[in-house]
Amino acid sequence: MNLIQNTILTSLPANRKKTPSGWISFNAPCCVYNGETADKKKRGGLMTSADGTVSYHCFNCGFKASYVIGRKLTFKMRQFMGYIGIPDDTIKKLAIEALREEESDIKYEKKKFITFNRKNLPNNTKPLATWLEKYTTGTLSDTEQKSIDNMLTYLSSRGIGPDWYDFMYSSSKVWDVHQRLLIPFYWKGDVVGFTGRMFEESEGVKYYTDVWPGYVFNMDAQDWTRKFVLVTEGPFDAITVSGVSILGSEINDTQRELIDGLGRQVIVVPDRDAPGEKLINQATEFGWSVAFPQWEDGVDDVADAVLKYGRLFTIQSILKTTESSKLKIDLKRKMYG
Ligand SMILES: [Zn+2]
Structure with missing residues (x-):
């Protein structure tokens, strides 16, 4: 500082x-x-x-x-x-x-300054708190009321509180945005993109995302007293354990530079699926640590684990099973997969 x-x-x-x-x-x-x-x-x-x-x-x-x-x-x-x-x-x-x-x-x-330009959120985007105020006073239209209702049901089914992030919502119908929970992406205080997670039962794409390549989600929210940074795949994973998300299952050069720039122990928490393997390879190549938390079958990522076990236990289960040497990481991944 x-x-x-x-x-x-x-x-x-x-x-x-x-x-x-x-x-x-x-x-x-x-x-x-x-x-x-x-x-x-x-x-x-x-x-x-x-x-x-x-x-x-x-x-x-x-x-x-x-x-x-x-x-x-x-x-x-x-x-x-x-x-x-x-x-x-x-x-x-x-x-x-x-x-x-x-x-x-x-x-x-x-030092090269990595920066991302601003992007606009969909029309009529407002903080979830603003929508909830109108929802509780019954001043929304019937369709909006129903949408907010379904969104709250979705959040609660994933065990995520509406106040865990500065979630937003828009009634715009472009890209079915009105059926999505909006997660704004910040960079040094500016909105530089967003993702919208479908909360309605729908055949449409789960995530509609507008973001610059190289962006790492949730960097601004990092707790600077932590000696480590948890690197996760999806935005909900990052939100639930206050980590960062690479918004996918592969790290690019800019993302690597940003995460290394934090100057802390980097702990990758891969999803338990095939693309997670690629992430483990990259982590060992970069000299980062990898966590192999022992969660029950059906718990496939950090957000699932938080829903099942709560935040504290999930973070503990990650830290307790973190390996830093390539040898141990290779050994664990054989037992694991
Ligand atoms: Zn002012």
């Missing part, structure tokens, strides 16, 4: 909370300076990333600012720092500090 990130984090309004996808939310301090009424619904969101990036978004007046280590403190970021009560002379000192890092620290220049 660097000085600028640290100063901002310790200066945030006291009454704040952390959302499942990694936002620290609090009453936005910016709106009154931008011709809007003061925010009372905690619509200011701040996100910090492992590389020291700090992003602020106001979901009330639209004010945005960010700071990336190795770059200058922007005018907007300095404005934001003023809004949260950081004294002017401190901001000036930190701006000089940022300049110093920009000029002196060549490692930042050498």
Whole structure:
């Protein structure tokens, strides 16, 4: 953690909370300076990333600012720092500090910044909480009411709470989006894609996904006190154990770089199927660890295990059966498969 990130984090309004996808939310301090009424619904969101990036978004007046280590403190970021009560002379000192890092620290220049551009969510996408508010007050149309009902049934059948992630929903019918639970993909605070999981009984594709190649899901939500990162295949696997997901069963170069960049023990938890084998091969090639949790038949992935055993036991069963040497991994996979 660097000085600028640290100063901002310790200066945030006291009454704040952390959302499942990694936002620290609090009453936005910016709106009154931008011709809007003061925010009372905690619509200011701040996100910090492992590389020291700090992003602020106001979901009330639209004010945005960010700071990336190795770059200058922007005018907007300095404005934001003023809004949260950081004294002017401190901001000036930190701006000089940022300049110093920009000029002196060549490692930042050498490092390639991996970034993903923003993508739009489907029309009329709103947080699940907004839909649930209308659902409970009965102010939705009959078809919308029925859809939300089915979605809640689906979530409960998978043992996932509606508050485990910043899930969203849209009544748009393009790609059957109205029959899907939307999982927005964040990157340093921006929406850079999404997947929609079909919750209705349907012949249609299970997941409709719009994402940039190389993206790793749930990086922003990582708990930085953990010494390890759990790498899973599907988004629900990642959500249920606060890991990351490669959104498939093969890791590409960008994903490898991002995950290695976390600087922690990487533990791959493959699904128990044929493509999982490929993932194990890649893990040993990269020098990563692999977990061989002993779950009952019919429990095929992390999300299944959490449904059957709960989160804590599932994480324990992963950590207890993690192997790091290639020899042991090869031995275990023979016993396992
Ligand atoms: Zn604002």
